Amino acid sequence: MHALKRRLNELKEYPSAVVGLIIIGLLIVLSIYAVISIPYAEAVRLWRGGEGVWIENPRNVPPALVNMLPGVDRPETMILSSQDQPELKEREQISEDVTEFVISMPFTYEYGEFPRELSAFFSADYEDTRPFIEVSWIKPDGEEIELMDGNVTDRTSYRISQDRGLQRSLDGLRPQIGLFARDLEADPPQVQTGEYELRISGYLFEEDASFSAELINYGQVHGLAGTDHRRRDISIALLWGTPIALSFGFLAAVGSTIITMVLAAVGVWYSRWVDGIIQKLTEVSLILNPLVVLVMVGTLYSRSIWVMLGVIIVLNIFSGAIKIYRSLFMQIKQAPYVEAARSYGARNLRIVFRYLIPRAVPVLVPQFVTLIPALVFLEATLALLGLGDPVLPTWGKVLEDAQANGALYLGYYYWVLSPSILLILTGLGFSMLGFALDRILNPRLRGM
Amino acid sequence: MSRDYVPPETLQQEAPESPGPKRKETDLWRLARYAALRLLALFLAAVVGVYLMILIANMGGYVDEIRRAEITMNVAEMTRGPEFAELPEEQRRERRDALIAQEVERLGLDQPFVLRSIYSLRDALTLDLGRSENMTSDAGSRHVRHIILERLPPSLFLFLSAQLIMFFLALFIALALSRQYGSTLDKIMVALAPTSAAPSWFYGIFLILIFAALLGVLPFGRMVAAPPPGETWAYALSVLRHLVLPVSAIVLGGLFLSIYNWRTYFLIYSSEDYVEMAKAKGLSGRKIERRYILRPTLPPIITSFMLSIITVWMGQIVLEEIFNWPGLGRLLYQAIGLYDTPVIIGLVVIYAYLLGVTVFLLDFIYALVDPRVKVGSEGGQT
Numbered sequence: 061m062h063a064l065k066r067r068l069n070e071l072k073e074y075p076s077a078v079v080g081l082i083i084i085g086l087l088i089v090l091s092i093y094a095v096i097s098i099p100y101a102e103a104v105r106l107w108r109g110g111e112g113v114w115i116e117n118p119r120n121v122p123p124a125l126v127n128m129l130p131g132v133d134r135p136e137t138m139i140l141s142s143q144d145q146p147e148l149k150e151r152e153q154i155s156e157d158v159t160e161f162v163i164s165m166p167f168t169y170e171y172g173e174f175p176r177e178l179s180a181f182f183s184a185d186y187e188d189t190r191p192f193i194e195v196s197w198i199k200p201d202g203e204e205i206e207l208m209d210g211n212v213t214d215r216t217s218y219r220i221s222q223d224r225g226l227q228r229s230l231d232g233l234r235p236q237i238g239l240f241a242r243d244l245e246a247d248p249p250q251v252q253t254g255e256y257e258l259r260i261s262g263y264l265f266e267e268d269a270s271f272s273a274e275l276i277n278y279g280q281v282h283g284l285a286g287t288d289h290r291r292r293d294i295s296i297a298l299l300w301g302t303p304i305a306l307s308f309g310f311l312a313a314v315g316s317t318i319i320t321m322v323l324a325a326v327g328v329w330y331s332r333w334v335d336g337i338i339q340k341l342t343e344v345s346l347i348l349n350p351l352v353v354l355v356m357v358g359t360l361y362s363r364s365i366w367v368m369l370g371v372i373i374v375l376n377i378f379s380g381a382i383k384i385y386r387s388l389f390m391q392i393k394q395a396p397y398v399e400a401a402r403s404y405g406a407r408n409l410r411i412v413f414r415y416l417i418p419r420a421v422p423v424l425v426p427q428f429v430t431l432i433p434a435l436v437f438l439e440a441t442l443a444l445l446g447l448g449d450p451v452l453p454t455w456g457k458v459l460e461d462a463q464a465n466g467a468l469y470l471g472y473y474y475w476v477l478s479p480s481i482l483l484i485l486t487g488l489g490f491s492m493l494g495f496a497l498d499r500i501l502n503p504r505l506r507g508m
Numbered sequence: 509m510s511r512d513y514v515p516p517e518t519l520q521q522e523a524p525e526s527p528g529p530k531r532k533e534t535d536l537w538r539l540a541r542y543a544a545l546r547l548l549a550l551f552l553a554a555v556v557g558v559y560l561m562i563l564i565a566n567m568g569g570y571v572d573e574i575r576r577a578e579i580t581m582n583v584a585e586m587t588r589g590p591e592f593a594e595l596p597e598e599q600r601r602e603r604r605d606a607l608i609a610q611e612v613e614r615l616g617l618d619q620p621f622v623l624r625s626i627y628s629l630r631d632a633l634t635l636d637l638g639r640s641e642n643m644t645s646d647a648g649s650r651h652v653r654h655i656i657l658e659r660l661p662p663s664l665f666l667f668l669s670a671q672l673i674m675f676f677l678a679l680f681i682a683l684a685l686s687r688q689y690g691s692t693l694d695k696i697m698v699a700l701a702p703t704s705a706a707p708s709w710f711y712g713i714f715l716i717l718i719f720a721a722l723l724g725v726l727p728f729g730r731m732v733a734a735p736p737p738g739e740t741w742a743y744a745l746s747v748l749r750h751l752v753l754p755v756s757a758i759v760l761g762g763l764f765l766s767i768y769n770w771r772t773y774f775l776i777y778s779s780e781d782y783v784e785m786a787k788a789k790g791l792s793g794r795k796i797e798r799r800y801i802l803r804p805t806l807p808p809i810i811t812s813f814m815l816s817i818i819t820v821w822m823g824q825i826v827l828e829e830i831f832n833w834p835g836l837g838r839l840l841y842q843a844i845g846l847y848d849t850p851v852i853i854g855l856v857v858i859y860a861y862l863l864g865v866t867v868f869l870l871d872f873i874y875a876l877v878d879p880r881v882k883v884g885s886e887g888g889q890t
Binding site for chain 2: 080343344345346348354355356360361430433434437441444447459463468469471473484490491495
């Protein structure tokens with residue numbers, strides 16, 4: 061064990077090992093941050109949430125970082141609520157029951173590009189008679205455009221950008237463009253910057269009735285990682301994908317390497333039929349293509365990450381690695397110190413666990429480290445096939461969504477790039493460390 | 509203490525031959541017996557492997573439940589039509605039950621699962637692949653053989669070309685690197701080896717992003733342009749254009765690790781004493797390479813070559829999905845999604861046989877190229 065420690069100190073001399081360790085360290089820090097900042101239940105709730113949770117996010121927009129690029133000036137999402145500025149609300153009692161009100165919601169728009177979408181949400185509190193409202197849009201140059209009028213219920217959504225009638229009156233321009241354009245004839249249309257106002261006037265028909273409004277100018281960028289087709293913030297999956305990927309890779313690698321090693325040692329030590337069975341099982345498992353078995357289990361039985369983990373471990377036990385360990389233990393078995401242990405009367409299991417296995421640990425370590433990225437990618441592969449865990453947000457599931465929604469065709473590159481970068485970082489981090497370890501701990505590779 | 513302990517060496521030397529007059533048997537006889545035993549062992553492994561796959565593909569009989577539910581649903585859907593609406597309830601139920609029974613019998617669901625699993629094992633092992641349950645080939649055939657044969661050419665074309673390119677490229681680059689060990693190029697290649705941690709589909713996504721989406725010079729996927737060009741040469745050209753990205757993805761996914769492994773191998777063998785000796789004798793570099801380095805590394809080279817060729821059969825599910833390539837991997841994936849066990853088992857059993865034959869052949873090829881290995885003496889060589 062001391063020798064092992066001394067050799068591990070040599071890692072410092074390999075730049076690739078240092079880089080690998082730094083990457084792994086960063087990923088671990090990111091995982092801890094993810095687990096602390098968003099509790100597990102909250103992450104799952106957010107990721108499975110529909111419009112209700114994510115209504116305030118734009119759909120399919122890149123991260124805010126794209127505004128750093130030259131010539132890009134994309135708007136961020138603006139949320140205006142009538143409740144935030146009560147001083148802009150005028151009320152006038154007309155009769156005993158009827159109240160007239162005017163709400164003005166001013167905002168400044170200074171971006172170079174148009175919003176992605178435009179929606180207004182009205183909510184009213186009433187007993188029997190629904191309040192009546194008229195909504196109009198006032199541009200910086202003073203032009204006033206009628207948007208809609210009608211009665212509102214306790215929760216009315218008005219998707220301004222999907223209003224066909226409005227679109228016709230705006231020379232066929234989509235409302236989120238037409239309402240912000242300097243000149244409707246211009247091609248391409250230019251943004252008119254300045255002070256806009258959404259004015260809502262209406263009547264409440266009951267004494268205790270109340271009304272509030274919310275306007276959302278959906279932006280063209282969002283947060284650190286952008287959003288997906290369901291308006292979800294991708295950064296949640298990226299963040300939570302880290303601890304899931306790391307623990308999945310680590311557990312599967314630990315499980316399969318340790319069991320493989322113990323089985324190989326037991327087989328070599330007891331030889332005869334024990335070894336025979338293990339050898340035969342290895343031959344059989346050659347025929348079972350792991351991915352095919354996993355796809356079958358995922359499709360037919362369960363997509364739970366724990367079931368997959370178990371199947372992966374079982375499939376990995378009798379893989380080619382068992383042969384490497386076997387030939388190694390064959391050599392160790394002949395060593396004089398094993399002979400000595402036997403002659404003083406050590407029991408079989410004691411020899412296996414105290415004399416054979418510890419000697420093989422140096423070979424195990426690099427094997428183990430290089431196995432982790434393979435398993436992380438395997439999880440992503442399964443997710444890409446639609447067999448990811450139904451509940452958990454993972455990198456692979458982001459990739460799957462991107463792939464299923466044609467992200468590459470439609471130009472949503474950020475959607476593919478961010479999970480890919482995290483995947484390849486994990487892969488590189490572990491395998492750079494693994495390669496360096498292999499060269500340090502494997503005597504045949506020393507100095508090569 | 510442990511009297512049952514037998515050193516492995518003596519155990520292995522005694523195993524193949526029993527003492528007595530038979531010791532004088534000829535080499536040929538011993539070879540034949542060894543071959544027969546080895547074949548039998550491999551066949552048994554194939555039988556167990558295929559049976560396991562049958563069990564998994566049916567989820568130990570659970571898939572039958574899914575199928576039954578599907579049949580009931582389909583029949584209910586069928587009997588909703590106008591021609592049934594006029595029948596009285598009693599008669600309609602009778603019709604429905606009859607249709608369900610007919611479908612259950614067609615799929616053989618009326619027999620117990622254990623029995624059917626044995627039948628399908630027998631059929632699979634005799635390569636009687638039978639008919640699919642839901643899938644049809646593009647030409648409309650329901651024979652599993654036709655469905656597989658239809659997908660075979662695209663699969664072979666893609667993976668064989670990729671494997672051949674990767675194999676020879678890796679070998680030659682590794683040989684060149686081992687000659688200039690320690691050079692900048694050598695160091696770059698060693699540093700690139702960890703990139704093979706990512707599977708080829710991963711590189712596929714990036715290649716599509718760069719060459720199809722950003723540059724627009726190569727197609728996103730599929731095997732030929734749609735609609736396919738009429739003339740033969742235009743068709744071939746179109747296929748080649750579609751082949752570039754998936755082949756590059758496969759090569760990128762494995763090349764650097766392959767180069768690294770071969771390079772290390774060559775370096776280990778070129779530091780042997782007999783190589784030093786040959787150098788001292790003044791043999792030319794090429795001769796040393798051919799006689800003393802390539803010769804002893806030939807067995808692993810052949811093994812890895814043959815094993816990489818068989819992997820062609822299983823294809824790569826995700827890579828084919830991403831590139832929309834109509835290969836065997838996608839076929840397998842579709843078959844699993846449709847619970848079409850005959851197609852799954854058909855693909856698996858052919859793979860098992862291919863693998864068995866290859867492993868068997870490798871034993872003999874080893875003996876041919878490596879004088880240290882003797883066929884029939886149970887060395888650890890596999």
